[in-house]
Amino acid sequence: MxxxxxxxxxxxxxxxxxxxxxxxxxxxxxxxxxxxxxxxxxxxxxxxxxxxxxxxxxxxxxxxxxxxxxxxxxxxxxxxxxxxxxxxxxxxxxxxxxxxxxxxxxxxxxxxxxxxxxxxxxxGGKAFIQQLISQSTEQLNEPSLDMSELSEREMDVVRLVASGLSNKQVAHEMAITERTVKAHLTSIYKKTDTGDRLTLALKAKSYLMVH
Structure with a gap:
């Protein structure tokens, strides 16, 4: 390495x-x-x-x-x-x-x-990441999230991630495997042009508040 x-x-x-x-x-x-x-x-x-x-x-x-x-x-x-x-x-x-x-x-x-x-x-430490996700996204000055291409299952994953759940917790809530959650996230990152979990969570939280 x-x-x-x-x-x-x-x-x-x-x-x-x-x-x-x-x-x-x-x-x-x-x-x-x-x-x-x-x-x-x-x-x-x-x-x-x-x-x-x-x-x-x-x-x-x-x-x-x-x-x-x-x-x-x-x-x-x-x-x-x-x-x-x-x-x-x-x-x-x-x-x-x-x-x-x-x-x-x-x-x-x-x-x-x-x-x-x-x-x-x-x-970053679980509590710290959860705190970041719970904050308002207004100070980020990020464009709104385009979730028009997401499937219903992918939308469910987004909602759970935006609430601060880990992959293991998302898998438990949706009765699927962690591998399936990761596959969904890979697809979601590509469709929403986010690239990582925290960016997705922050933007999705803002999006879900107005939709």
């Missing part, structure tokens, strides 16, 4: 070197331009991009992460903020960032985070 690490803090960098999964190859960059160049190089394929959000450049880096997500849609983006900001988290998750963790995350916890993201879920 190859990981691009945008990190200007030497102590955090040394910690990451110790806790990443065995066999992972880390490539360090210091700024947005270096990150873009590394990600654009055809002979390098990165499975993940870790971004340490430093206090001094926090707000600008949040916007840089949003830019990276728009430029490299398939890249798994994991951010490590050095300060708590629900607004920043909402901003990043709403555009498809895959997760956020503490900079000094433990080895076992990081392995769990990566496995959860690899399975197609978002990492």
């Amino acid at each position: 190859k990981i691009l690490c945008w990190n200007t803090d030497e102590a955090v960098w040394q910690h990451w070197l110790k806790v990443v999964p065995k066999g992972a190859e880390l490539v360090k960059v210091m700024n947005l331009e270096e990150a873009q160049q590394a990600l654009s190089t055809s002979n390098q394929t990165f499975h993940y991009c870790f971004v340490f959000l430093a206090d001094v450049t926090f707000s600008q880096q949040v916007e840089d992460v949003v830019l990276l997500r728009s430029q490299f849609a398939s890249l798994k983006l994991l951010v490590f903020p050095n300060q708590a900001s629900q607004q920043a988290a909402l901003r990043m998750f709403s555009v498809g960032v895959n997760g956020q963790c503490a900079p000094y995350i433990g080895q076992e916890q990081l392995s769990l985070v990566i496995s959860v993201i690899d399975s197609g879920e978002i990492w």
Whole structure:
């Protein structure tokens, strides 16, 4: 596994070197331009991009992460903020960032985070994600959701996801398998041009409130 690490803090960098999964190859960059160049190089394929959000450049880096997500849609983006900001988290998750963790995350916890993201879920802590979904979508300035192409079953999945249920809970409510839920979600993401669970949930919540 190859990981691009945008990190200007030497102590955090040394910690990451110790806790990443065995066999992972880390490539360090210091700024947005270096990150873009590394990600654009055809002979390098990165499975993940870790971004340490430093206090001094926090707000600008949040916007840089949003830019990276728009430029490299398939890249798994994991951010490590050095300060708590629900607004920043909402901003990043709403555009498809895959997760956020503490900079000094433990080895076992990081392995769990990566496995959860690899399975197609978002990492941020269940309670935190539920809180984000429950918030109004007005501050996101996102276009309304087009659900005209969805089947009735897909609409049922959307409603349950928008209420904050996990794949396992959706499967239980609909009496189907988790694999079937994932298949429905893959189809839904494509038809609604959302791309990830949280974006779908936030937009769907807004849509369902007026329909």
